[in-house]
Amino acid sequence: MIELAEGRERCLLVGVPTRQNTREAVEESLAELALLADTAGADVLGTVIQDRDRIDPALFIGKGKVEEIRQRVQQDRIPLVIFDDDLSPVQLRNLEREWECKVLDRSGLILDIFAARAKSSEAKCQVELAQLEYFLPRLTRQWTHLSKQLGGIGTKGPGETQIETDRRLIRTRIAHLKERLTRISQQRMTQRKGRSSHTRASLVGYTNVGKSTLLNLLSGSDVFVENRLFATLDPTTRYVPLGGGTDILMTDTVGFIRKLPHHLVASFKSTLEEITEADILLHVVDVSSATYDDQIRVVEETLEDLGAGQKPTLMVFNKVDRLPDRSVLARIGEQYPSRVFISATRGINISGFKEEVLRLVQQEFVVEQFTLPQTEQRVISRLFDAGEVLEKVYEDNSVTLRIRIPRKERERLHQLAAGRPSSAR
Ligand SMILES: Nc1nc2c(ncn2[C@@H]2O[C@H](COP(=O)(O)OP(=O)(O)OP(=O)(O)O)[C@@H](O)[C@H]2O)c(=O)[nH]1
Numbered sequence: 517m518i519e520l521a522e523g524r525e526r527c528l529l530v531g532v533p534t535r536q537n538t539r540e541a542v543e544e545s546l547a548e549l550a551l552l553a554d555t556a557g558a559d560v561l562g563t564v565i566q567d568r569d570r571i572d573p574a575l576f577i578g579k580g581k582v583e584e585i586r587q588r589v590q591q592d593r594i595p596l597v598i599f600d601d602d603l604s605p606v607q608l609r610n611l612e613r614e615w616e617c618k619v620l621d622r623s624g625l626i627l628d629i630f631a632a633r634a635k636s637s638e639a640k641c642q643v644e645l646a647q648l649e650y651f652l653p654r655l656t657r658q659w660t661h662l663s664k665q666l667g668g669i670g671t672k673g674p675g676e677t678q679i680e681t682d683r684r685l686i687r688t689r690i691a692h693l694k695e696r697l698t699r700i701s702q703q704r705m706t707q708r709k710g711r712s713s714h715t716r717a718s719l720v721g722y723t724n725v726g727k728s729t730l731l732n733l734l735s736g737s738d739v740f741v742e743n744r745l746f747a748t749l750d751p752t753t754r755y756v757p758l759g760g761g762t763d764i765l766m767t768d769t770v771g772f773i774r775k776l777p778h779h780l781v782a783s784f785k786s787t788l789e790e791i792t793e794a795d796i797l798l799h800v801v802d803v804s805s806a807t808y809d810d811q812i813r814v815v816e817e818t819l820e821d822l823g824a825g826q827k828p829t830l831m832v833f834n835k836v837d838r839l840p841d842r843s844v845l846a847r848i849g850e851q852y853p854s855r856v857f858i859s860a861t862r863g864i865n866i867s868g869f870k871e872e873v874l875r876l877v878q879q880e881f882v883v884e885q886f887t888l889p890q891t892e893q894r895v896i897s898r899l900f901d902a903g904e905v906l907e908k909v910y911e912d913n914s915v916t917l918r919i920r921i922p923r924k925e926r927e928r929l930h931q932l933a934a935g936r937p938s939s940a941r
């Protein structure tokens with residue numbers, strides 16, 4: 517709820533290498549934090565790094581560093597200090613008191629960007645929910661934003677009673693948002709069912725790797741593309757022809773980043789269902805990034821958390837046009853058997869991409885036919901649940917279903933259908 521002011525704001529960044537976190541990793545993470553700050557509308561004046569064996573429970577960094585930063589903040593009148601790691605509510609409060617400026621952590625900054633980027637009512641709801649969950653424990657005396665927004669209670673600095681009132685307001689608001697999101701999620705499910713006769717592919721990947729650019733190219737749509745982080749929050753689904761008469765439904769959605777705030781993932785549930793409900797994943801990677809392998813790991817971990825880690829996946833290495841040295845491609849080729857190299861902006865190897873997607877679809881799914889007596893309602897409904905029904909024909913007392921099913925389910929389903937004494941195959 518700390519809103520960055522209109523126009524550019526100047527800031528300092530702070531990173532802390534510890535025993536678990538090497539200096540090199542922290543420097544990379546800080547470079548990314550600088551991009552996040554830029555996306556949020558802040559100019560980075562400087563970066564402070566302090567090696568520590570142990571995080572200080574009250575101040576996160578050491579007393580000497582706190583003093584050094586205090587002098588810098590006063591001298592240059594810096595309004596904002598951003599930490600690359602998450603601060604506890606106590607650390608945040610103490611540091612704001614020490615420096616008399618705004619202090620944000622990485623999660624707070626990401627939430628702020630999401631809030632500015634959210635366009636649809638669904639995204640706005642999801643971001644607000646994440647922000648409230650994040651700010652509830654951080655609610656302090658200075659904090660009056662929500663009570664003002666919800667009806668002008670308390671325009672002066674609130675006392676303890678005011679904070680209690682704010683907390684109650686927030687909890688009520690959280691409950692309301694959760695209810696709305698449940699309804700939205702149900703609507704999405706109905707929409708997906710309506711389109712269920714097509715294979716669904718979801719574009720996943722780190723933020724800014726070119727997912728939206730690729731969908732635009734494949735479907736002629738005009739999803740917003742930008743060389744900043746989190747250009748896309750709302751899912752867009754389009755038909756994409758793969759050739760040979762096969763169309764698939766492809767969805768572009770929010771990108772991931774390291775240390776993605778837990779609250780954000782939890783509240784973006786309905787958006788992220790586009791990923792968990794997909795048949796196959798197209799994991800887009802910016803192969804020109806120096807840290808692409810780290811990014812792959814972060815995406816894989818996030819997918820694992822979402823329960824989508826086991827889905828059939830094609831690795832799509834994008835931005836090959838930016839590679840000065842292509843020898844890296846051979847190494848990647850060995851490491852990832854199911855992969856393709858493309859450039860979405862230059863249109864390089866898009867036909868190869870489509871072939872690989874088609875191959876994955878054909879490899880993972882088969883279209884099978886089942887004929888059953890119409891009285892076998894229980895088995896019929898299990899078949900409906902198992903795959904996508906492409907055709908159903910009723911004849912006399914039997915029904916014939918053509919269903920696209922995962923290849924690995926084939927045997928089990930035929931046995932299920934054959935297990936009925938009167939079933940015909
Ligand atoms: N050089 C080059 N740039 C690309 C390529 N594909 C995308 N880009 C650029 O990368 C930037 C990010 O592209 P987007 O399509 O917005 O990326 P995204 O993955 O949708 O990003 P988020 O929605 O922010 O997660 C834009 O500036 C694109 O023009 C490519 O093949 N080569």
Ligand SMILES: [Mg+2]
Binds near residue numbers: 727729740747
């Ligand atoms: Mg995008």
